[in-house]
Amino acid sequence: MSKFKKKKEGGVPAVNTAALPDIVFMLLFFFMVATVMRQNTLKIENNLPFADQVEKLDKKDLVMYIYAGKPSDNYKQYGTQARIQLNDDFANVSDIASFIAAERASKREELVPFLTTALKVDGETNMGIVGDIKQELRKVNALKINYTTKKGSVTNQ
Template sequence: MAKFNKKKKGDLPAISTASLPDIVFMLLFFFMVATVMRQNTLKIENNLPFADQVEKLDKKDLVMYIYAGKPSANYKQFGTEARIQLNDDFASVSEIAAFIAAERASKREELVPFLTTALKVDKDANMGLIGDIKQELRKVNALKINYTTKKGSVFGRD
């Protein structure tokens, strides 16, 4: 004869894990869409100057960034004079031509005429370095130049 067990009062039913894979994939998709990858690690101080007439660039993927400024606190072994940073490394003025050529080669042929060079220069950097950068850009025919600034009053009253 079979024995019948009585149900114990107060037992909780087991938690259903049927929807767990759906939740995991939904979270994975959310973080893939919402996460922004950092472009470059700055090794220089980059306190941008202010400007009162600022425009946003339309296509950020057609912009090549050249950074200039004094090495930050973690990179004081490179001196205190303003330096150039291309991608994630310090560079000299003579390396700008190779940088521009590599950036042009990484883009589709029809997009090359639309490439813009953005100079993100610290407000305390000397103009001699910026002049040298501009001369090197002229040599490689990179004539579309953008100066990146912060929006605000030039005189600091805003």
Template structure:
């Protein structure tokens, strides 16, 4: 009797793909949970100030964001002075009216009275720019304004 058998006539078994759908759905679920979807790409420095009396807004679809601050390090070619960002582009003060009117037009008529303009202003931004933004909003009757902040003590804004 021989000690070793000849295996030339046998074939390798097929790879089982029964667990492949499980692996695919597990990866899909992982990336859906781990990925943070951001509506706008920030082109400005946006370190929000602290506030101690904050409320969370319920319906994010009714919020129109206006960002203000100095351009981030990737966008130094546009200067170092504080700028306004509407959606994914830099804008001027005069562009705010058209932005708000376009956002109102994209919403159903019954939701327009509930729209809120959220100002996400960097803590080092000059208040003159914020005043100009508010003046433009008053001219088109966008009077519901929210200042986005971080939760904390207001005295934390004094630290460098």
């Protein structure tokens, strides 16, 4: 009987996993950089009207969005009349003042004068709700208003 045994030949060598953590972190970094986070989930129909003279906003982080339109198919339990959506929830016209105050409080004090309110209103929405929104914005002194539209000819809808 010998003290040393000979290795049995054959068998598959083990897979080298030394580079695996590098590859995983590279993929993680790529997806962190390339992913865009959605800001709001729309609960309303939002077919924007067309306009032929359109300008792009420079700083989108200084924009507060107010959506208006009929509830989408998933939210028909809220009715068929045009509704206002602030962030991810339906709201009343009276809730706009608190929404503007909260948005102003979340920004630095020197940026507050540059805040713009963007109205994303469905093309089929009556102007009465838009007038009510504008009245509330006047009450809280949010006078910089932007109407968001699609670029195109007004006559070719």
